[in-house]
Amino acid sequence: MPGAESDCAHEGRVAGRSELRRASRAFVRKRQSCYHYRRQYFRLWIRVRSPGRDDRNGVQVAALRFLRRAAPCTGRRCSPSEGKVAFDSPRRPGLSIKLLCIVVGVSLLGVSASSFLMLTLQRQELIASAEAASARLSRTIGTAMAHAMLSNDWTIIDTIVQNVADGETVDRVRILDPQGVARVSSSPSEVGTRFDRSGPVCQSCHAAGNVPGAYSAVTTLGGHEELLTISPLRNEAACQECHTSEGKILGYLLIETPLRDLQRQLQAGFWRMALVALGTLVLLVGLMLYALRRLVTQPVGELARGLAEIGAGNLDCDVRVQSHDELGRLAGSFRQMCSQLRSSLAESERRSAELAMLNEVAVAAGQLLDLQEVLDLALDIVVNRLGMHAGLIYLRDPETGRYAMRATRGATPEQCAEINRRREQPEYDIPQQVVASGRALYVPRMAMDRRHDGIWGQEERRSYVNVPLKSKGAVVGSLGLVGRVDQTVTEEQVRVLEAVGHEIGIAIDNALLVAATRRGEYEATALYKLGVRISASLDLQQVLEAVAEGARDVLGAEAGLVGLLSPERQQVEIKAAAGAGAEGFRGQWLPLGKGQPGEALLRREPIVAGRLGLQPFGEPVGGEGVVTFLAVPLERANNLRGLVAVAARAPRRFTAEDVHLLNRLAQQVAVAIENAQLYQSVRRLAVLEERERLAREMHDNLAQSLGYLNLKAxxxxxxxxxxRLDEARASLRELREVSMSAYRDVRESIFSLRTAATPGQGFLPTLREYLEEYRTHYGVNAELEVAGAGLTDLPTDMGVQVTRIVQEALTNVRKHAGTDRAWVRLVRSADGLEIVVEDRGRGFDLDQATAEGRQCFGLDVMRERAAGVGGELTIESRPGEGTRVRVWVPLAIER
Incomplete structure (x- = not known):
């Protein structure tokens, strides 16, 4: 402790009890700021609690409590011959004062509690008496006003209220009707006022809920306490013979009684009780203090005076206690401890510093999760605690496989550069040798090891130690320490450093695990978001752009690329590029099997390029500045579909983890890319099928009509x-009819295409819109009927085909049925949907029409559409009985 030696004068033993007591108090005053004392006390406690001494633990622990009042404060260990140290310090409360405070406090608390209880009981009795008097007054007033209330004689009631309120015992009287309105009050301003439960008056009784019947409560109104009594005025059975029997409650009587007299009585009783309590307290305290002094404080004082010499550093002193009880046995135990303390003080001081350093490193390792923070803090603790000149921590670099310098303290950049330069030679690579052997390297004099020549200066007067950093039996790095000039690193300190290296190794392992976990969480989240994004779209280009952007983000590269294989050309074309400088790659080709990149891709191996001066896509990308490149094959069902790649402008070593991550991304997005390609193919096929259908319809209908028109012309x-004019006119009329029919057919085809391709609408809205326009254009009343629960909508492709079938059936109704009414029925079943188009027209013989090989009014087209969505189509028709077209499509497949 700074300045302690100037305050302490070791003078040997000083005679006299008064001086001994003063020195003991001085040590008590100093113990809080003495680091030497705290270490000594901690080691003394460990020594006392050591195995084999359980029989004296209780006595020794009690002795320790006295010893800490007399620990030496000079910052060093005092020998028994140095005597005690005297200080001038203010007095502190002793055991007698503490016992006096406890006795007085307990007695005062007991007397106060008793007085408070008696006052509370007296107050309750007085309030109960006031409540009884107020209740009697309420009954008397209620009896006097019952007849007037039934007769509505409010003058008499007001007179009674005023007479009662004029008395000294009542402050205010109110009469409320059953609705809570004041009909009569001793305060005329309250007449007509409505009192509800939210008001301060009513809350006195209703704060805890409804209160039936008469009730009294003490409340504060107008700044002073009042006794509020409420009594219901009832229509008694005796009064119902002369008066009305309706209503049981005539009103409520509220009486406010002041409690001023009660307070005066309580105050008078309080002072009498306080005087009695004070006398009782003085007598009780005096008796208790006398007993404690004879039985406790005097023996403890003798023990404290004897222990003061032990506190002064004289461990050979004799603690004199006259009693033969526990205090006497405690004094004997102290004499035994003095001999043990002398041999353990030096060892405890050294070990406490080592344990403090080890504990700080362990605490730092448990609280920090960032790797660099762990390294910096651990290095600070070790260097500062041991007073070393410099410290260096080496960890394995996953890209190079060598152990690189990750944290330094006390070393200049020039010294670090020289160390790294020398480490390029294996015989000078001390960290690599320590990691390989798993044992500490200790050099007492650095001048003896030529590997340190000229780096630190004065190597002949410095020592060096390098210990492995271990975790779970594996070496994760090494810790190198350079001592100060003339500082000696002992073998014991090397063993402590090995333990510290184990703690640091565990912290490094935990930090690496946390970093890997966070990286894994980030990658999983990024892949999940990418999967959600590409699953939401079937547009191939959008999917490819999203994959390129996702690859760039996940691997932290400047550019992301996606290429697709062209089977005809046997080349991969870059279809999407994301990131700065990536547009130059778009449209580039990579031939399969040509050059190292093409051969690697053909073998389904990743492409890793350190520089792209002759980049894999044939011609260099001008001005892009890309120097590192990583690509993995895009496969689906063992078939090469393309590649996913990332590129960076700065030099970067792509690790095996990067290749694995990009492979995971490629495997995840391959299905989405294939789905988008299939969807694109399906859309092209649907367009071709629709064109074929239109061509067939134009050939069957429009072409025949135009041919007939040409012949007729x-x-x-x-x-x-x-x-032959008459025949010519008839021929012209027939020409006009045929041309109008052809016009209607063309118009209906256009109308049907437009209706079926309405974007943003479901099946039912589209069908209803078509039927409405069908009725408007052709004058045929087509009614829609929907039966069965759960029919909300159909998948897009199925809805289009079903709508086309209904349109074709209604076209046949318009052309051939010869009726102005038709029905379209939708029936939802457990596993499918049935669509029925029915008319009551002329009908036809289906068997005869099929046998004669006629066109059957587009029935083949309708069957093809139904089969295309996994459904079935049946037709029922007879001449003169109409036609029924029945279509069934499955819904379970779509679900």
């Missing part, structure tokens, strides 16, 4: 040339 021209 030739006939009409011949009739006109032969001046």
């Amino acid at each position: 030739s006939v009409t021209d011949w009739l006109l040339e032969n001046h």
Whole structure:
């Protein structure tokens, strides 16, 4: 402790009890700021609690409590011959004062509690008496006003209220009707006022809920306490013979009684009780203090005076206690401990410093999760605690496989650079040798080891130690320490450093595990978000752009690329690029099997390029500045579909973890890319099928109509040339009818296409819209009927095909049925949907039409559409009985 030696004068033993007591108090005053004392006390406690001494633990622990009042405060260990040290310090409360405070406090608490209880009981009795008097007054007033209340004689009631309120025992009287409105009050301003439960008056009784019947409560109104009594005025059975029997409650009587007299009585009783309590307290304290002094404080004082010499550093002193009880046995135990303390003080001081350093490192290892923070703090603790000149920590670099310098203290950049330069030679690589052997390297004089020549200066007067950092039996790094000039590192300190290295190794292992976990969480989250994003779209280009952006983000690269294989050209074309400088890759080709990149891709191996001066895509990308490149094959069902790649401008060593992560990304997105490609193919196929259908319909309907028109026009021209005007006019009328029919067919085809391709609508809204326009354009009343629960919508492709089937059936109704009414029924079943289109027209013989090989009004087209969505189509028709087209499509497949 700074300045302690100037305050302490070791003078040997000083005679006299008064001086001994003064020195003991001085040591008590100093113990809080004495680091030497705290270490000594801690080691003394460990010594006392050592195995084999359990029979004296209780006595020794009690002795320790006295010893800590007399620990030496000079910052060093005092020998028994140095005597005691005297200080001038203010007095502190002793055991007698503490016992006096306890006795007085307990007695005062007991007397106060008893007085408070008696006052509370007296107050309750007085309040109960006031409540009884107020209740009697309420009954008397209620009896006097019952007849007036029934007769509505409010003058008499007001007179009674005023007479009662004029007395000294009542402050205020109110009469409330059953609705809570004041009909009569001793305060005229309250008449007509409504009192509800939220008001301060009513809350006195209703704060805890409804209160039936008469009730009294003490409340504070107008700044002073009042006794509020409420009594219901009832229509008694005796009064119902002359008066109305309706209503049991005529009103409520509220009486406020002041409690001023009660307070005066309580105050008078309080002072009498306080005087009695004070006398009792003085007598009780005096008796207890006398007993404690004879039985406790005097023996303890004798023991404290004897222990003061032990506190002064004289461990050979004799503690004199006259009693033969526990205090006497405690004094004997102290004499035994003095001999043990002398041999353990030096060892405890040294071990406490080592344990403190080890504990600080362990605490830091448990609280920090960032690797660099762990290294910096651990190095600070070790260097500062041991007073070393410099410290260095080496960890394995996953990219190079060598142990690199990760944290330094006390070493200049030039010294670090020189160490790294020398480590390029294996015989100078001390950290690599320590890690390989797993044992500490200790050099008492650095001048003896040529590997340190010229780095630290004065190597002949410095020592060096390098210990492995271990975790779970594996070496994760090494710790190197350089001592100060003329500082000696002992073998014991090397063993402590090995233990510290184990703690640091565990902290490094935990930090690496946390970093790997966080990286894994980030990668999993990024892959999940990418999967959600690409699953939400079937547009191939959007999916490819999202994959390129996801690859760039997950691997932290400047550019992300996605290429697709062209089977015809046997080349991979970059279809999507994301990131700065990535547009130059778009449209580039990578031939399979040509050059190292093409051969690696053909073998389904990753492509890793350190520089792209001759980049894998044939021609260099001008001005892009890309120097590192990583690509993995994009596979699906063992078939090469393309590649996913990332590129960086700065030099970067892609690790096996990077390749694995990019492979995971490629495997995850391969299905989405294939789905987008299939969807694109399906859309092209659907367009081709629709074109084929339109061509067939135009050939079957429009082409035949136009051919007939051409023939009929030739006939009409011949009739006109032969001046057969009547026949020519008839032929022209027929031409007009056929042309109008062809016009309607073309218009209906356009109308059907537009209706089925309405974007953003479901199946039912589209069908209802078509039927409405069908009725408007063709004058055929087509009614829609929906039966069965759970029919909300159909998948897009199925909805389009079902709508087309309904349109074709209604077209046949318009052309061939010869009726102005039709029905479209939708029936939902457990596993499918049935669509029925029915009319009551002329009908036809289906068997005869099929046998004759006629076109059957587009029935083949409808069957093809139904089969395309996994359904079935049946037709029922008879001449003169109409036609029924029945279609069933499955819904369980779509679910």
